[in-house]
Amino acid sequence: MMNDAALRKIDLNLLLAFSVLMQERNVSRAAERLLLGQPGLSAALKRLREALDDELFVRVGRGLQPTPRALDIAPAIEDALGSIERAIRTPDAFDPLSYEGTFRIGMCDNLETAFFGPLAARIRREAPGARLVSVASHTHHPGQQLDDGDFDLSVSVHPEPASWHVRQPLFEQISISIYDPDQLKLAAPLSLEDFVREAHIAVSFEGDMTGDVDAALEKVGRSRSVVATVPRFSALPTALSAMPAIATIPESIARCMASLHGLAISKPPVDLEAAPVSLLYRRVDRADGRAQWFRRIFVEVAREALKTSGCSCDVAAAA
Numbered sequence: 511m512m513n514d515a516a517l518r519k520i521d522l523n524l525l526l527a528f529s530v531l532m533q534e535r536n537v538s539r540a541a542e543r544l545l546l547g548q549p550g551l552s553a554a555l556k557r558l559r560e561a562l563d564d565e566l567f568v569r570v571g572r573g574l575q576p577t578p579r580a581l582d583i584a585p586a587i588e589d590a591l592g593s594i595e596r597a598i599r600t601p602d603a604f605d606p607l608s609y610e611g612t613f614r615i616g617m618c619d620n621l622e623t624a625f626f627g628p629l630a631a632r633i634r635r636e637a638p639g640a641r642l643v644s645v646a647s648h649t650h651h652p653g654q655q656l657d658d659g660d661f662d663l664s665v666s667v668h669p670e671p672a673s674w675h676v677r678q679p680l681f682e683q684i685s686i687s688i689y690d691p692d693q694l695k696l697a698a699p700l701s702l703e704d705f706v707r708e709a710h711i712a713v714s715f716e717g718d719m720t721g722d723v724d725a726a727l728e729k730v731g732r733s734r735s736v737v738a739t740v741p742r743f744s745a746l747p748t749a750l751s752a753m754p755a756i757a758t759i760p761e762s763i764a765r766c767m768a769s770l771h772g773l774a775i776s777k778p779p780v781d782l783e784a785a786p787v788s789l790l791y792r793r794v795d796r797a798d799g800r801a802q803w804f805r806r807i808f809v810e811v812a813r814e815a816l817k818t819s820g821c822s823c824d825v826a827a828a829a
Contacts, residue, residue, distance in 0.1 A: 535573045617645075628811045664790040665788075677789070679788050686765075687757065710723075712736050
């Protein structure tokens with residue numbers, strides 16, 4: 511337990527240095543953000559280590575890895591710094607009409623198909639001087655891309671976030687099946703017999719032939735024949751129009767494809783778990799006017815796009 515003398519050694523500058531090191535994981539970049547030299551930051555880190563009686567960060571390769579103690583105290587320190595910032599600074603009012611910068615969003619192509627067009631149109635109307643850039647999100651590392659500045663906001667199925675990130679639930683997305691009715695003369699909803707008899711095309715970034723659908727079929731003692739895989743959803747419409755096959759994909763992009771390409775849709779004849787889609791952004795951007803506006807616009811666009819396409823899911827009220 512820390513004594514009063516140790517507590518007195520910790521000032522706001524030390525807490526700020528800790529916060530930036532947690533975000534950057536690199537002494538050089540952290541020192542640059544803090545307008546300090548590396549020796550000054552190293553000295554601050556030494557004082558904090560002595561006060562807390564913990565290494566806090568250990569060097570791994572070119573970067574720093576926080577210790578369990580650092581990970582444990584990081585959320586409280588971030589909240590405290592955020593409270594201080596909000597108390598002493600009046601947030602700048604964001605004016606979308608005069609803004610001439612760039613909004614960057616990270617999405618995989620299924621969500622991009624469903625939301626990018628409506629989002630770009632909305633921003634064009636309300637912030638005519640702004641630009642929108644969609645960045646390919648690497649599903650396994652959106653948090654790292656966020657820290658690297660690849661995008662301001664990530665929309666995906668995110669794992670448990672780091673303490674310096676905020677994960678905001680959006681909607682629970684189910685999967686549905688699509689096929690070309692000219693190739694497969696089947697009526698929806700598909701029966702289990704039809705589903706396992708016909709060929710299937712799967713979407714897999716790694717080229718895997720099995721996935722959630724196969725696990726669900728195995729539970730009922732059945733299996734399907736996956737005859738092809740593609741790494742991107744955009745290849746499905748032409749593939750399905752060229753051969754009798756079924757693809758089972760997230761509902762938001764399935765309904766877009768059905769509308770644009772005349773494909774039939776059906777509820778799969780097996781129970782599939784819904785995927786929790788969420789927003790991910792940096793905790794330091796929580797009170798930023800520009801970032802708040804961008805998040806709000808995306809939530810409104812997503813809600814309307816899901817409703818218009820007929821999706822069974824809806825954006826959470828808290829979003």
